[in-house]
Amino acid sequence: MSITINSKLPQVGTTIFTVIGELANQHQAINLGQGFPDFSAPKALLDRVDYHIQQGHNQYAPMAGVASLRDAIAIKIKQQYDREISPDSEVTVTPGATEALYCGITATVTPGDEVIVFDPAYDSYEPAIELSGGRAIHLPLLPPEFSIDWQRVKDAINPRTRMIILNSPHNPTGATLSADDLNALAELVRDTDILLLSDEVYEHLVFDGEIHQSLLLHDELAARAFVVFSFGKTYHVTGWKTGYCIAPAALTAELRKVHQYVTFVAVTPIQLALADFMRDCPEHYQQLPGFYQHKRDLFCDQMSGSRFKFQPTAGTFFQLVDYSEISDLDDRSMAEWLTREKGVAAIPVSVFYKEPPNTKYVRFCFAKEDETLIKAAELLCRI
Numbered sequence: 001m002s003i004t005i006n007s008k009l010p011q012v013g014t015t016i017f018t019v020i021g022e023l024a025n026q027h028q029a030i031n032l033g034q035g036f037p038d039f040s041a042p043k044a045l046l047d048r049v050d051y052h053i054q055q056g057h058n059q060y061a062p063m064a065g066v067a068s069l070r071d072a073i074a075i076k077i078k079q080q081y082d083r084e085i086s087p088d089s090e091v092t093v094t095p096g097a098t099e100a101l102y103c104g105i106t107a108t109v110t111p112g113d114e115v116i117v118f119d120p121a122y123d124s125y126e127p128a129i130e131l132s133g134g135r136a137i138h139l140p141l142l143p144p145e146f147s148i149d150w151q152r153v154k155d156a157i158n159p160r161t162r163m164i165i166l167n168s169p170h171n172p173t174g175a176t177l178s179a180d181d182l183n184a185l186a187e188l189v190r191d192t193d194i195l196l197l198s199d200e201v202y203e204h205l206v207f208d209g210e211i212h213q214s215l216l217l218h219d220e221l222a223a224r225a226f227v228v229f230s231f232g233k234t235y236h237v238t239g240w241k242t243g244y245c246i247a248p249a250a251l252t253a254e255l256r257k258v259h260q261y262v263t264f265v266a267v268t269p270i271q272l273a274l275a276d277f278m279r280d281c282p283e284h285y286q287q288l289p290g291f292y293q294h295k296r297d298l299f300c301d302q303m304s305g306s307r308f309k310f311q312p313t314a315g316t317f318f319q320l321v322d323y324s325e326i327s328d329l330d331d332r333s334m335a336e337w338l339t340r341e342k343g344v345a346a347i348p349v350s351v352f353y354k355e356p357p358n359t360k361y362v363r364f365c366f367a368k369e370d371e372t373l374i375k376a377a378e379l380l381c382r383i
């Protein structure tokens with residue numbers, strides 16, 4: 001018997017992260033490909049998970065997240081962005097930022113709607129738009145700045161535009177939005193029903209004394225936005241897949257309608273541990289920009305003797321490098337060659353574009369031990 005399956009996502013295949021990850025393992029390459037730290041989370045945080053498991057906190061949490069964590073998040077949002085939010089009606093804890101992004105999109109995008117995304121774009125947005133019957137409208141961010149061309153956004157907006165998806169600090173380019181960008185966006189969406197989805201998982205990874213321009217800093221934008229964060233990035237625990245979404249009560253209510261049938265809840269002892277740690281150790285996230293800036297500077301210093309060209313990244317734990325003086329290979333082949341032949345895994349940037357410009361960039365992740373970064377840069381400098 002053969003069964004016909006009409007794939008709802010016919011374009012989706014194996015992600016580049018899996019391909020490069022497997023290649024890196026096969027060739028024992030230093031993996032600066034996928035974005036995850038190779039160092040541990042703070043021990044005090046790990047101990048709290050242990051503690052809560054032993055205390056028997058192993059059953060379902062409340063659907064919106066455990067109360068102590070939502071309270072801790074509300075306090076943090078007040079401290080960081082000077083915004084009062086209700087932990088009851090405006091905070092939802094989710095299994096990873098990914099689930100919050102998925103729920104925000106599927107709860108509000110309906111068939112025929114258009115959603116503006118900026119390429120290169122993180123790969124989870126478009127499948128969620130397609131599963132909702134919507135259409136992603138891809139606008140390019142062009143090198144070397146990778147900034148948003150607001151005139152192009154204005155030209156793309158029409159009565160079918162339901163949502164604009166922002167990501168700052170931006171994966172994979174490291175670009176960040178400015179206060180002027182937020183004002184330009186506000187002007188375009190004023191007096192429309194356009195919603196915003198702001199992926200801010202790298203909120204604390206902004207360097208050189210700059211401020212993260214969260215949509216939560218802007219009253220008009222926050223009033224129409226799902227703003228999504230990830231504990232994985234902030235506490236070096238990407239494998240815990242725990243994140244959260246801040247949104248006005250009416251949007252939160254819609255997001256929760258989907259969240260409760262996708263996963264219902266995030267993991268209980270992890271939420272309790274994060275709540276304790278946020279309360280006891282707020283300095284962790286305050287120190288994060290310095291912690292990662294050191295790693296960025298170390299990697300860039302070590303790479304300064306190489307033939308790669310780059311500007312130190314403004315945000316995230318990713319460094320884009322231009323290899324046009326080294327090779328004519330397309331970036332996918334280049335990333336595979338670096339992994340296989342040179343022992344350092346990288347991610348090609350074209351995979352984040354619908355229509356890739358003809359550029360030669362790969363992305364390295366510097367969320368690694370200093371020795372790992374030094375060793376990787378040494379190999380890359382030999383090219």
Ligand SMILES: Cc1ncc(COP(=O)(O)O)c(C=O)c1O
Pocket residue numbers: 035095096097098099122167170171199201229230231232233238241242243
């Ligand atoms: C831009 C961006 N958004 C969302 C995520 C997903 O975060 P989480 O692991 O919390 O689901 C990532 C992870 O790499 C990311 O880079």
